[in-house]
Amino acid sequence: MTAPIRIAPSILAADFGHLADEIAAVSAAGADWIHVDVMDGHFVPNLTLGPVVVEAAKRATDLPLDVHLMIEAPERSIESYVKAGADRVGVHVETCPHLHRTLAQIRELGAQACVVLNPSTPAEAVEPVLGDTDQVLVMSVNPGYGGQSFIDGVLPKIHKLREWIRERELTVELEIDGGVAAGTIARAAGAGANVFVAGTAVFGAPDYAAAIAGLRKEAAAAFTG
8 A cells, every 4th residue: 555645844943923823824735744843952952842832733723743752751751742632752762762662652642653763873773663653753854953954864764664664564654854845855755755744845935835735746756655
């Protein structure tokens, strides 16, 4: 079965003075998910959103909230984010010494579980839990800030993950985040990603619907899943 192409605008690039309106606008413009980046100022060098903002985002859209926890000891906070409205919760391999347990915790709380890999973390780090997760997110920038340039060196990792997903007949979503825009999205889709987190490529565009449609068209034309 061919995996669906999904565009997930990242609210990190939205106008926070009008956040509810921004989320509603991209929802109406054809987004599939809303991506929410949570940073703690420790695991990554920035500090961003908490459960209160996730609650606000949930009120602004009916789309799934794809919450990416770039935080230390995420197992301490997962329940708060699920209660706030997270539909999908991503945790980093690099922060989870008991990864199976953490993914199980997410699922037991009623959310979809996602495991995240930094650019320098090999695909092999997620292989033992590939059958225990709903989603793998490959970072194509070093996490912590928006607007960074796409790291092409992650493409072989995406290709390897897609091969494993296909060979094992899994329904795991394969997501990419960082520098996704016109020109890079085709390379990511060609490697096998089917979910694309886009920040400035959507929220920095004058027409959200045209931006999302353009990204979707490029990805669909190149996708090899």
